[in-house]
Structures are given as C-alpha cells and as structure tokens.
Amino acid sequence: MSRGAAAGQVQHVFKGTFAHSTTAEPLQILDNTILGVDINGKIAFIEPGDQEEILCDKWGFSSSDVKSLQDKDFFIPGMVDTHIHAPQYTYAGIAQDYSLMKWLKVFTFPTELKYESKDFAKDVYTKLVKRTLKHGTTTACYFATIHTDSTLLLAEIVEKLGQRALVGKVCMDINDAVRSYREETEECIEETKRFIQEIINRKYTLVKPIVTPRFAPSCSTQLLNDLGDIAKENDLHIQSHISENKDELNIVKDMFPECGCYTEVYDKYNLLTSKTVMAHGCYLSNKELEIFCSKGSAVAHCPNSNISLCSGMLDVRNVLNHKVKIGLGTDVAGGYSTSMLDAVRKAIETSKILTIQKPGYETLSYKEAFQLATLGGSQALALEDTIGNFEVGKDFDAVLISPTTTDSSFDVFAGDTKKVIFEKFINLGDDRNVMEVYVAGKLVFPSMCFL
Numbered sequence: 108m109s110r111g112a113a114a115g116q117v118q119h120v121f122k123g124t125f126a127h128s129t130t131a132e133p134l135q136i137l138d139n140t141i142l143g144v145d146i147n148g149k150i151a152f153i154e155p156g157d158q159e160e161i162l163c164d165k166w167g168f169s170s171s172d173v174k175s176l177q178d179k180d181f182f183i184p185g186m187v188d189t190h191i192h193a194p195q196y197t198y199a200g201i202a203q204d205y206s207l208m209k210w211l212k213v214f215t216f217p218t219e220l221k222y223e224s225k226d227f228a229k230d231v232y233t234k235l236v237k238r239t240l241k242h243g244t245t246t247a248c249y250f251a252t253i254h255t256d257s258t259l260l261l262a263e264i265v266e267k268l269g270q271r272a273l274v275g276k277v278c279m280d281i282n283d284a285v286r287s288y289r290e291e292t293e294e295c296i297e298e299t300k301r302f303i304q305e306i307i308n309r310k311y312t313l314v315k316p317i318v319t320p321r322f323a324p325s326c327s328t329q330l331l332n333d334l335g336d337i338a339k340e341n342d343l344h345i346q347s348h349i350s351e352n353k354d355e356l357n358i359v360k361d362m363f364p365e366c367g368c369y370t371e372v373y374d375k376y377n378l379l380t381s382k383t384v385m386a387h388g389c390y391l392s393n394k395e396l397e398i399f400c401s402k403g404s405a406v407a408h409c410p411n412s413n414i415s416l417c418s419g420m421l422d423v424r425n426v427l428n429h430k431v432k433i434g435l436g437t438d439v440a441g442g443y444s445t446s447m448l449d450a451v452r453k454a455i456e457t458s459k460i461l462t463i464q465k466p467g468y469e470t471l472s473y474k475e476a477f478q479l480a481t482l483g484g485s486q487a488l489a490l491e492d493t494i495g496n497f498e499v500g501k502d503f504d505a506v507l508i509s510p511t512t513t514d515s516s517f518d519v520f521a522g523d524t525k526k527v528i529f530e531k532f533i534n535l536g537d538d539r540n541v542m543e544v545y546v547a548g549k550l551v552f553p554s555m556c557f558l
C-alpha cells in the first residue's frame with residue numbers, strides 16, 4: 108500500500124459485502140461497506156462505502172489501495188471451533204459404529220497413545236491445522252493428548268501456521284480401559300505446570316494454554332482439585348466434557364455419589380468459571396444450566412459427534428433461554444467432519460429433529476446457527492472482546508467467500524439476492540468457496556506454508 112504504508116496506519120482496506128452477527132442480530136449483511144485493518148491487525152473502521160474519500164484523508168490511504176471484492180463475494184468472520192481433538196484427526200470419517208465408552212476404549216485411547224512420538228504428532232497436527240484453516244476456522248479450542256512435548260509441538264505448529272487457538276494437554280490419572288494411557292496424579296500435575304509455563308515463556312501471540320481434565324470419569328478428586336487450583340492461580344481457560352452420554356452419566360453418579368449432579372462435580376473443584384467451556388451437555392438439567400449461567404461457563408455444542416456416536420441431542424433453544432454462552436464444535440473424531448459449516452448444518456438438523464418431536468418448538472434458524480459458529484464461539488471461549496464479528500477494535504479474523512468460484516458446489520442465478528446467496532453458502536458451501544483466510548489481519552490461507 109503506497110500512502111497508507113507511508114502513513115503506517117492501515118495495512119488493508121477492503122470494500123464490498125460483509126456478513127456477520129451482532130448480539131442483537133444473528134445476521135447483518137452490510138453491502139457496499141469499507142473496512143480498514145490497522146497495522147496491529149485490528150479493525151480500524153467499518154463504514155458505508157460512500158465514506159471512502161473521508162476515510163482516505165483520515166487514515167492516509169488512497170483509493171488505489173482499496174481492494175474491491177468481486178460482485179458476489181463477501182467476508183464472514185473467521186469461524187470458531189470450540190471443541191476439537193487434534194490427535195483424533197487420523198481416524199476422522201471412520202470408527203463411527205460404537206457408543207462413547209466403547210469408542211474411547213477401542214479407537215481413541217490406543218490412537219492417542221501414539222503421540223508419544225513427536226514425529227507422528229508433527230505430521231498429523233500440521234495436516235489438521237492446515238485443513239481447518241482451509242475450511243475457514245480461524246480459532247480452535249484443541250484437546251491434544253497426555254504427552255506434554257507433543258502438545259507443545261501442536262502449539263508451535265498452530266502459531267506458525269497463523270491460527271488462533273487454545274491448546275490443552277490432556278489430564279487423566281484414571282483409565283481402566285487402556286491402562287497405559289494415563290499418568291500418575293503427581294506427574295500429571297507437574298507436566299501440566301510445565302506445559303503452561305513453557306507456553307507462557309514462548310510469548311505466542313495467537314496461542315494460549317487451556318487446563319484440560321479429559322472428563323470426570325478419567326480424573327481423581329485430587330487431580331480435579333489441583334487443576335482447579337492451577338487454573339485459578341494463573342487465570343486460565345478450562346475445558347472438559349460433560350453429560351454427553353447416558354453411560355457416562357451413570358459412571359459419574361457412581362464415582363461421585365456426594366455430588367447431586369454432574370455439574371456439581373466440576374463446580375466442587377472450581378472448574379466452572381467464566382473461562383470454562385464444556386463439550387456436549389446433552390443431558391444437562393435446567394438446574395445445571397442455571398449453574399452454568401451463574402458461573403458464566405459455556406457449552407460447546409458438538410452436533411455431528413452427538414449424532415455419530417448416538418450420544419444424545421442438545422436442546423440449543425433451552426441453553427439459549429437459560430442465557431448460557433454457547434458455541435459450536437466439530438469434536439473430531441467423534442464428529443467426522445473438520446468443517447464448521449458441517450457443524451452449523453448439524454446444529455440446524457438436530458434442532459429440526461427436536462422440532463418434529465416437540466410441537467411448538469422454536470427451531471434454530473440458519474442465521475442463529477451462523478451466529479453460534481462465529482460470535483457465539485467467541486463468547487464461549489471468552490474471546491468476545493477480541494474476535495467474533497466485524498466491530499471496530501476487534502482483530503480482523505475473516506474469511507473471504509466466493510460463491511461463484513468455478514468449482515463451487517452450488518449455483519447462483521440471476522436475481523439471487525445477497526441474502527439468498529448467503530443462505531445457499533451456509534447450506535451448500537464448502538472449502539472450495541474459501542478464497543482467503545485472515546487471522547489478526549494476516550493472510551494465513553493461501554500462504555507459502557500451504558505449498
């Protein structure tokens with residue numbers, strides 16, 4: 108950029124259509140809009156296109172610096188995957204014929220054991236981060252494995268490829284299914300501290316650590332207690348699983364008879380905070396949702412996984428009515444797809460099945476599902492001040508969509524409005540429509556790293 112670069116104030120100026128959500132409106136389509144990204148990657152302005160001249164003067168760029176989008180193209184905010192297991196990517200798309208506890212024993216734990224090898228981890232993690240970026244996932248909340256060094260490698264790969272992420276070393280000191288896949292309590296705590304300290308020392312700009320007890324059945328009370336303390340002392344994010352499957356509920360009842368419900372188990376050990384995201388929650392009672400609301404904790408809705416493993420169906424409307432923060436997760440490989448657009452569609456489908464079952468049910472609209480995948484996800488990860496939509500001051504995490512790219516999976520016809528095209532993209536689009544992906548103002552796809 109000529110004058111802009113000299114003035115050193117804005118690194119990109121885009122003009123065209125921007126589709127995003129606000130807290131008040133699940134879908135706003137802003138046509139003929141001009142958006143500037145400052146040198147720190149933050150949105151400097153977003154104004155009607157007719158303000159271009161004034162903005163040129165104010166921000167020191169010229170009209171030739173403005174990148175005008177193609178007629179039908181539009182930007183959406185980067186999508187936020189609030190729950191994904193990086194090591195499980197090797198078996199995404201297979202192993203879908205078991206229910207949760209057997210699936211963990213037969214596929215998950217034996218696979219995760221392999222990540223003791225950093226070479227193995229490097230290959231899989233690199234492929235997954237590239238794949239999710241290509242799908243428009245600009246932020247991901249990752250479970251890794253119990254292995255600290257491989258998990259540190261995941262953090263390094265994510266930062267290098269330019270994705271924003273929370274990365275968790277998995278903590279588990281109980282595993283009767285595969286006895287070699289667990290740590291002693293003390294070791295698990297010490298390794299968690301080492302992981303967190305190392306991430307802090309590296310001063311990453313995009314990656315943060317997240318405290319990750321696998322789920323209550325894998326954790327002793329000592330481990331849960333110490334992890335709660337670690338999170339509190341360092342003001343860290345927390346993630347786990349809750350109320351995904353009925354067998355799991357029974358195990359938790361037997362293991363923690365002193366707790367009235369699953370939510371109470373995590374709450375007792377200070378693991379429910381405003382920086383907590385719990386995956387699934389299919390069987391959370393209204394009372395438990397009230398606890399989530401009062402703690403400011405979030406649910407990661409993973410509809411593909413819930414259906415694939417026949418776990419259950421989350422009533423998103425009820426979660427929203429309880430004012431609980433909620434985002435969407437792919438939950439690879441319980442969920443078979445790495446795509447957040449798939450999560451959007453499965454969330455809508457689950458809601459439609461509930462509508463069939465419950466007359467009068469208020470179905471989740473495609474606009475609301477899009478809101479969950481973007482702004483909702485940012486809220487669920489307590490990152491809503493930084494990402495989630497196109498508000499001035501937030502980082503420019505964005506995906507440029509072309510509905511008319513030659514190999515698009517859907518067609519656009521004369522007379523299709525922007526709103527119609529957007530709805531088609533939500534229901535029919537895929538990574539072939541993703542032209543560019545930006546994180547904190549930086550173009551991360553396509554980039555040299557993908558060659």
Ligand SMILES: Nc1nc2[nH]cnc2c(=O)[nH]1
Pocket residue numbers: 192207211215321322348351412438441
């Ligand atoms: N879907 C899913 N649920 C879990 N509960 C505990 N571990 C897991 C996991 O890896 N995937």
Ligand SMILES: [Zn+2]
Pocket residue numbers: 190192348386438441
């Ligand atoms: Zn999971």
